[in-house]
Amino acid sequence: MSSGGSQGGLAVGVMNALQKNKGLWVGWSGEIDQDTDAQLIHYTFDSVRFATFPLTEHGHQAFYIGFSNEVLWPLFHYRTEKVVYDRTNQKEYLHVNQRYARHVATLVEPHSRIWVHDYQLIPLGHFLRQAGIDAPIGYFLHTPFPPWDVLRILPDYENLLRYFSAYDVIGFQTKCDLRNFEDCIRHGLDATFYEDGTIEAEGRCFRAEAYPISIDLDTAQEMARQGVESNTGKRMANSLLDRAIIMGVDRLDYSKGIYKRFQAFERLLEKAEHQHGHVVFVQISPPSRTDVPEYAELRTSLERLAGHVNGRFSDYDWTPLRYLNRGYSRESILGFLRLSRVGFLTPLRDGMNLVAKEFVAAQDPEDPGVLVLSHLAGASWELQEGALVCNPYDAEGVADMLDQALVMPLEERKARWQQMIEVLRKNDIHYWCQKFLDSLGKAS
Structure with missing residues (x-):
């Protein structure tokens, strides 16, 4: 599952994975529509099933541009001087993730596995758990993950870390990103690390590993x-x-x-x-x-x-x-x-x-x-x-x-x-x- 604005490695890599595993891609359609109750549109393209929905103009500006790409993108790339933070945009970031969760919850079947992708959807697993979804949920970050002192530039960074604890498996591109994440949740959430690789934080146990993405x-x-x-x-x-x-x-x-x-x-x-x-x-x-x-x-x-x-x-x-x-x-x-x-x-x-x-x-x-x-x-x-x-x-x-x-x-x-x-x-x-x-x- 991805936001519609993602390109490059995410689009090519995930499309290929979905083709091989008969998956369903749930995400933004790329369209703007002021109807906040717009329903999912289902279709098949290139052997992949899609379920998409539009964003409102405010959602696109605040969630996608304002918070995802003017806060998280520069922050995760260590470019702190380019971070433009606004609480209204952060609120809409969470609101759109809640909307994603409502749509995804209607599609979950008894044996579903849910795989969330990239920085736009970090809170999605948290809202799915709130909706009562107990299926395995994985998360993969396609960008770098910043060090502790960089992450703390973000207001309310503690909650961003808490959202990660909703997942069962968290994937990063490199061991460096993994180490940064572990350092952040150790300091920010007082997480416990077990010898078998399990991490405990916020009352949940999960695993985090490096899974470097590749090509066909x-x-x-x-x-x-x-x-x-x-x-x-x-x-x-x-x-x-x-x-x-x-x-x-x-x-x-x-x-x-x-x-x-x-x-x-x-x-x-x-x-x-x-x-x-x-x-x-x-x-x-x-x-x-x-x-x-x-x-x-x-x-x-x-x-x-x-x-x-x-x-x-x-x-x-x-x-x-x-x-x-x-x-x-x-x-x-x-x-x-x-x-x-x-x-x-x-x-x-x-x-x-x-x-x-x-x-x-x-x-x-x-x-x-x-x-x-x-x-x-x-x-x-x-x-x-x-x-x-x-x-x-x-x-x-x-x-x-x-x-x-x-x-x-x-x-x-x-x-x-x-x-x-x-x-x-x-x-x-x-x-x-x-x-x-x-x-x-x-x-x-």
Whole structure:
């Protein structure tokens, strides 16, 4: 179950899990309707059953934009200076979660397992318990989870922690997020930790573990091959004139570190004149949360910096930076990744970053590219042996890694890619889903 605004890892990962397990996705339809009593609309799409309902304009503004994305999103990404707190928005956040609970309660069957996803719906399990639902309820957070001193910036943070105790199994992307959560409930709720891994808080026992989300490896590889052969892939390849591609793909968000990425690329061009005319950095960033003013400001800043870099280094037959502020099909994206010599993914904080895993999956085994990855992305925990892991705040260091990736010999590229693809084979989306559901099944 998810809120309708979620994208990326949640959408791809959960859809895949639902297809395999004949699940029902309950969530926001993406529509705005002032009828607070609007009923669920049931339909099937791509072999997945959906039950959706609209939000009111106030619900969308206060729950989704105001609290979820102007409080929890920056807070969970450690960006405390961007938190804009308002009690009215928090009240609506709880109200919408109560509305979710009312709808979900009508759908629960005797053998149901309920899996709640992401930061928009943290209180949902609590309200389901209040409604008398005793089915196993799991929760998975797709974002990072902040440390104790960061979480305490949130007014009423104690209740946010209490809502977690309603779940039977709580999943995080990395062990770092898990440790942060355990530290928070130890200090905030005086939780008890048992040797078997069980946690007791607020009179309930539950488990919390790291379940790093992944991708459908076979599907990604096939789509990458198709993407290269598509019209879009051929147009991209023809436009390059055999130049190497550095590829970044991110939703337009300040957490993705795109501005600093542009600065690091500029530093590369300053330092490595031998790369002039031989490399093109393609950054694809579809618009995101266009109702939030800060995102519009970010778009303007990136357009200005991209223009500056191109104005400084372009030649009559070479434009070094292509900034594409639009979306493309997943097949096209995977095709672009397969064509790339370097995957350039440097978030300032990220729960996982599935594009990093998609880049690895998309590569030609006989001529793989190199992944340059932020150590602040969850994916770095799994891919650190094969990727070039960087600090996104160090423009000089990132520029050096880009140059290293561009000149890396084929045998080293193959060896690094082999290490990473083995990780993905062991932990794909199906393993992730089954591992979590097995844990949830033990709670029944």
